[in-house]
Amino acid sequence: MVVKIEDQEMDSAITDDPDTNLRERLKKESEKITSFGKDMLVNGDSWFLIERRWYDTWKRYVNNDDGSWDAFNKNLDPGPVDNTPLLDTKDKTKLKEKLIEHADYMLLPQAGWDVLVKRYSVINSNCILERKVIETGTFSKLTSIEIYPIILKLKQYDDKDCHIEEEIFSKVISISELEKKAKSILSVANNKKCKMWDANDEGDMQKLDKNKTIQDCSLLPGQLVVLEVQDDDGAWPYTDALPVPSSLNGPYRNSNSNYQLRNGGGSSSFSSGSSYLTPGLCGLNNLGNTCFMNSALQCLSNVPPLTNYFNSGKYKKELNRNNPLGMGGRLAEEYAQLIQTMWSGQHSSMAPRDFKMSVSQFAPRFSGYQQHDSQELLSFLVDGLHEDLNRISKKPYIEMKEAGDRPMTQVAEESWQNHRKRNDSIVVDTLHGLFRSTVDCPECPRISVTFDPFCFLSLPLPAKRERAVECCFVPLDMDESIMKYKVTVNKNGSLYDLHMALSQVTKKTPDEMVTTNIYNNKFQNFYKITDLMKQVYDKEQLYVFETATKFTMIPMYMRRASSTSSSYNQQIFGLPLVIPLKTDGVISYVEFYRTVYRAIYRHLTNSDLKEKVNNFVQSDSDQIEEFVNKQEDGDDDGLFNLFKMKSVNAYGTQEYQTFEEGCNIEIKETMYLCADWNTNAYKKYVLDQWNTKEKLHESADPLAPKKTPIGLQLQDCMKLFTTKEQLDKDDAWYCSNCTKHQQATKKFDLWMLPPVLVIHLKRFSYTRYYRDKLDTFVNFPLKNLDLSDFVVNPHKDAWPRNKRFYNLIAVSNHYGGLGGGHYTAYAKNYHDGKWHYFDDSSVSPSSEDRVVTKAAYMLIYQRQDLEEWLNKKSPSDNFPYLEPLFSPRATAFNPPRYNLGEQNGDDDDDDDEDDVFNNNHDEAMDTAST
Secondary structure, eight states: OOOOOSOHHHHIIIIIOTTSOHHHHHHHHHHHHHHHTTOOOOTTOEEEEEEHHHHHHHHHHHHOTTOOTTHHHHHHOOOSBOOGGGBOSSOTTSBOTTOOBTTTEEEEEHHHHHHHHHHHOBSOGGGOOEEEEEEEOSSSOEEEEOSSOEEEEEEETTOTTOOEEEEEEOTTSBHHHHHHHHHHHTTOOTTSOEEEEEOSSGGGOEEOOTTSBTTTTTOOTTOEEEEEEOOTTSOOTTGGGSOOOOSSSSSOOOTTOOOBOBSTTOSSBOOTTOOOOOTTOOEEOOSSSOHHHHHHHHHHHTOHHHHHHHHTTGGGGGOOTTOTTSOTTHHHHHHHHHHHHHTSSSOSEEBOHHHHHHHHHHOGGGOTTOOOOHHHHHHHHHHHHHHHTOSOSSOOOOOOOOOTTSOHHHHHHHHHHHHHHHOOSHHHHHHOEEEEEEEEOSSSSOEEEEEEEESEEEEEOOOOSEEEEEEEEEOSSTTSOOEEEEEEEETTSBHHHHHHHHHHHHOOOTTSEEEEEEETTEEEEEEOTTSBGGGSOTTOOEEEEEOOTTSEEEEEEEEEOOSSSOGGGOEEEEEEEEEEEOOSSEEOHHHHHHHHHHHHGGGOOOHHHHHHHHHHHHOOOOOGGGGOOBOTTSOBOOTTTSEEEEEEOTTSOSEEEEOOTTSOEEOOTTOEEEEEEOHHHIIIIITTTOOOOOEEOGGGOTTSOOOOOOOEEHHHHHHHHTSOEEOOGGGOEEETTTTEEEOOEEEEEEEEOOSEEEEEEEOEEEOSSOEEEOOOOEEOOSSOEEOGGGBOOGGGGGSOGGGTEEEEEEEEEEESOTTSOEEEEEEEOTTTOOEEEEETTEEEEOOGGGTOOTTEEEEEEEEHHHHHHHTSSSOOSOOOTTGGGTOSOOOOOOOOOOOTTSOTTOGGGHHHHHHHHHTTHHHHHHHHHO
């Protein structure tokens, strides 16, 4: 590989001068590579994935925190870059799905990769994982590394051989570029006129716009794209055969949309002349890991005042196309089109492609087909709709004032009015409330009180103080089996806590254990008992080896010789072991092998060999000849000839010494050993015979009955949210009295709750070392939720019951773990008053008693006075959305009305309903002035 290194002095220090001090050489190497990792992302540049465990080993090698710079570092040499663990187990040319940066891989730009490869080489060509920097988004640009380019299937229309090619493409290339590549791949002449078709359903293909990108067209990984080639006579074999579109028959099509409407998640289009369906009971097809979006949309769709606002077309008069913080009204229009389709009563499911495309353009972080957070999507959507519909054309500058000694009610109303002067939309009317935040300086009497608007009530769950850890215990006694346990430790504790927990179940001494992280049959790390548990990644495969007093535990690999000549093709197999050896002198060759055989005895399954090994380890003789067995066919089958012992580096990829038969051996504490099995012995005793299974303790048995978890009440989460807490050093507050940053105490209280309350249960937490999800069961009421105990507004006692109590209308659920899982939703349909379960394209009835589960992630509540008002057949008055603080504008809405004979949002209805939406402005202002 050609390597470009700008710093020639660095090149010499790293690769050319063997006499350079090891410490200085590795220090320079570390600094150089680390600096490359901080490079800015530039569109079109190449970056490379590096398996995180290999990278960690390299860091230990070059940084050498343990301080021994010769033998220790020699053994820690990581060897060639090995990205094999990142590759799919079935297809080594593809990445595994759902890999996570820092947890599974690290990234380096081209220059950094070149230095690493020149210094260490790479194990094979499949491990060269190059990815390009791309720029996504239309209005908001996002530069990122495209870890997962899209894989598409290509086929020429009318190909009699049905020949399909599978290729990888960047999602940001245009359909025009895709067409050029498809011509080359399918051997079609460049001068041929072609059309590209989305063949997700070959019976109803959708034409692709050549000016759009693959991402814009919402093509899915593995999707079939058909290339239609014009015949020599000018005819189009597919296009000319299409029926003329008719409004009376044929599949439902919207000439202005890419929405593909399907029934029940099937492949056929839904007919516009189908029987009547309950409005709102429309599933959303999964476009590729878009269940998070579907769940959020179903929840917001079942908020009646918002849905009626969009469904009736009234949003059109409040579109703000000039708001620099908005999307020019396009997001609101796409959402309105989506809502009108879902609530038309004509479709049981649909594919929200246009909406997904718009979201990707405005928020590139949601582009592609990676799993995301439903709350993050809903937060973006609600904020985007607000800015697209903000009635304030020009936001005034408002200077914030300190509360001082003024009454809290005055400060709160001033804060709310200031918020409304800049933010006035249906979203604010419906979803915005008000917090009171109190910050208390620890060194002076200063107390800062501010009032801040909120849209989501994000409630913490009690943090786990403990962590369940799976690990395998490897006993010294060769007759004992390896056992897998699941133990509970303090998540902020040390590795010694793990040893203590294991000691309880194994009855072994915690001081005689060593914990290792093993992956791909190699040691990744040896933990010290003082290391913190938070440094242990969730995905690590932990093995805890029993140690022996007065012995040093030496790592050892099992390896078989490959048929190739490369020294890196010695293939490691089985579980690497740690064996007890004396390092304060020499040991005999026989005793050396005896210790090795004790360690591997439990992995042997050949009865003849096991008997021979058992006799050997029980013997006290140091004479090699007593254990050599010459076979009749001339093959030497003695125990000392099945494998040869060698010293190697920490990865088992480089050999340093082969131990001579019959000679005494001096073992050093920093050694790594390897048993190299010869080809015949491997085939006879190891191949398909090496026992690698461990026994399952009941604590680790997935089929064992689990303890019923103790749940929480929603009120418990509210108490935690309103508890006073001290700020971290990184979040220190600046005290104007002390003129310095202080670790002050901060407390949140509720001042005013909105008509529709969105509660977010903060189940996910992330650190550098592990990602955690709290599966704690939170019990929440379906009716009569009352949070007035946490409201500090002095007027709350005067509020009637229906202005304090809430009823549940929707729940977003998350099942499974992090980095994946699945989102669904429960929602109460306003039209039929019943609960339903939404799982992508599937919609099914649900009973109330199934709604409350430990999967609940977001809860949407509607205040009872709003519900009562919506249930009126013909409301005679305007609904006072924010009456507690005398809002300067309260927007009224009619309940949703569904007429099968009319189109939603017809212009004919506008005049009749204008007054219902807009006639209350002066009256509301008068009310506010009182």
